[in-house]
Amino acid sequence: MRYLSTRGATEPMGFTEAVATGLAPDGGLLLPEKLPDLSEHFDRWARLTYPELCEAFFSHFATDLPADVLRDRVRRSYASFDHPKVAPLTRLDAHTYALELFHGPTLAFKDFALQLLGNLYEEQIRRTGKPINVLGATSGDTGSAAIHGLLGKEGVNIFILYPRNGVAPLQERQMACTGADNVHPIAVDGTFDDCQAIVKDLFGDLELKQRFNLSAINSINLARVMAQCVYYLAAWFQLPEQARQRVEFVVPTGNFGNILAGWMMQKMGLSIERFCVATNQNDILYRLFETGRYEVDTVQPSHAPSMDIQVASNFERFLYFHENGDTDRVKEIMQNFKAHGRYTFESFQRDTFRASRATDADIERIIADVYQRYGYIVDPHTATSFADLDPEMTSVILSTAHPAKFPDTLQQAIGTEPTAPALEALKARELHRNEMPASADTIRTFIEQTVRL
Numbered sequence: 109m110r111y112l113s114t115r116g117a118t119e120p121m122g123f124t125e126a127v128a129t130g131l132a133p134d135g136g137l138l139l140p141e142k143l144p145d146l147s148e149h150f151d152r153w154a155r156l157t158y159p160e161l162c163e164a165f166f167s168h169f170a171t172d173l174p175a176d177v178l179r180d181r182v183r184r185s186y187a188s189f190d191h192p193k194v195a196p197l198t199r200l201d202a203h204t205y206a207l208e209l210f211h212g213p214t215l216a217f218k219d220f221a222l223q224l225l226g227n228l229y230e231e232q233i234r235r236t237g238k239p240i241n242v243l244g245a246t247s248g249d250t251g252s253a254a255i256h257g258l259l260g261k262e263g264v265n266i267f268i269l270y271p272r273n274g275v276a277p278l279q280e281r282q283m284a285c286t287g288a289d290n291v292h293p294i295a296v297d298g299t300f301d302d303c304q305a306i307v308k309d310l311f312g313d314l315e316l317k318q319r320f321n322l323s324a325i326n327s328i329n330l331a332r333v334m335a336q337c338v339y340y341l342a343a344w345f346q347l348p349e350q351a352r353q354r355v356e357f358v359v360p361t362g363n364f365g366n367i368l369a370g371w372m373m374q375k376m377g378l379s380i381e382r383f384c385v386a387t388n389q390n391d392i393l394y395r396l397f398e399t400g401r402y403e404v405d406t407v408q409p410s411h412a413p414s415m416d417i418q419v420a421s422n423f424e425r426f427l428y429f430h431e432n433g434d435t436d437r438v439k440e441i442m443q444n445f446k447a448h449g450r451y452t453f454e455s456f457q458r459d460t461f462r463a464s465r466a467t468d469a470d471i472e473r474i475i476a477d478v479y480q481r482y483g484y485i486v487d488p489h490t491a492t493s494f495a496d497l498d499p500e501m502t503s504v505i506l507s508t509a510h511p512a513k514f515p516d517t518l519q520q521a522i523g524t525e526p527t528a529p530a531l532e533a534l535k536a537r538e539l540h541r542n543e544m545p546a547s548a549d550t551i552r553t554f555i556e557q558t559v560r561l
């Protein structure tokens with residue numbers, strides 16, 4: 109299998125190179141050259157464990173990795189999950205199911221992709237002998253999931269910038285209490301935008317980038333989307349036969365990576381009838397799927413911070429399929445959108461999509477409601493999924509985070525704070541963070557002094 113850029117000006121490449129590359133040199137995102145119909149394998153795959161299923165799926169995509177290497181990388185990645193099913197499906201009632209994606213080390217669904225990505229990076233370092241320094245900015249979940257994907261790995265340093273007063277206390281502890289000496293959390297005296305600007309600035313310094321082999325951990329890496337396809341299969345295989353007639357996956361959405369993976373899985377033969385794009389009050393995607401108008405607004409902080417996004421970085425991949433692989437059209441639309449902050453589609457096909465949105469007040473009400481109705485506690489991101497369920501269909505809700513990560517909102521909504529052993533353990537650990545001003549120079553010097561070349 110080869111991988112192509114959504115902008116058409118990058119030579120096709122193999123899986124390993126695509127994973128190492130991240131963003132395509134022409135500014136586009138990488139995608140498989142075709143989405144094969146895998147449905148002939150489903151009967152057999154239904155009997156596999158999660159790591160076996162993941163390996164079977166990736167054997168169609170990571171075609172340049174030796175089979176034993178792929179097996180080893182996948183096994184390691186899911187060994188760190190604390191549930192035997194890895195992604196268990198919980199029945200709430202006869203037509204409502206929750207796919208729990210929070211059993212990984214940081215208790216959010218990003219672990220599925222970042223554990224695997226970390227293990228693929230490790231393999232790459234082993235093969236090339238070249239150390240990597242990972243640099244990124246986070247407002248929470250991505251940073252901690254990336255750190256836990258790379259924790260203690262030989263040949264990797266990881267520098268994660270976050271706004272000093274802008275991440276939840278437990279999220280900070282997940283980043284700054286690891287005790288691993290290759291992890292360097294940097295609490296920046298500034299906003300998330302300041303952090304991102306510094307990262308962009310440092311990546312723009314090509315001499316620095318080359319000397320330190322700087323690598324990004326952004327949400328656009330091909331391996332992230334592909335790894336997320338697997339749990340849609342796992343969910344399907346756990347659904348009772350009689351519930352599979354008309355299935356809608358409901359996905360709390362920010363950067364459109366999670367839901368895109370499901371949609372690709374549908375294209376590869378899984379008979380999902382529809383997807384619901386669940387947004388919070390930052391509802392650019394809700395507006396797009398309702399009206400065909402894609403228009404940025406300012407980001408408003410919400411109870412579901414990992415969905416506080418206006419421009420969804422994975423949207424370009426969807427656009428590529430939407431425009432039938434016409435890379436010139438994709439480039440034109442993206443440039444147009446970048447210049448004007450909006451784009452109106454004349455014919456926007458939303459055949460298998462619909463959208464819903466939830467304000468902070470809705471989120472609190474839903475958490476209380478779901479708790480009362482099912483005795484089940486959802487986190488604020490997952491709560492957005494319940495805003496507008498279709499009673500005519502089987503709803504599979506993607507539970508993207510463990511509720512214990514958001515004690516304040518839970519306290520407000522139901523008057524108790526759920527706990528998780530992994531988080532409790534963190535509270536006793538010492539916090540090691542590097543406090544720095546919002547200055548690219550200071551952080552450049554810190555990287556230079558930390559990494560021994």
Ligand SMILES: *Cc1c(COP(=O)(O)O)cnc(C)c1O
Nearest residue numbers: 249362363364365366414508509
């Ligand atoms: C990242 C994240 C999301 C949004 O997922 P996207 O792939 O960016 O759409 C939703 N919920 C949680 C808990 C997250 O961490």
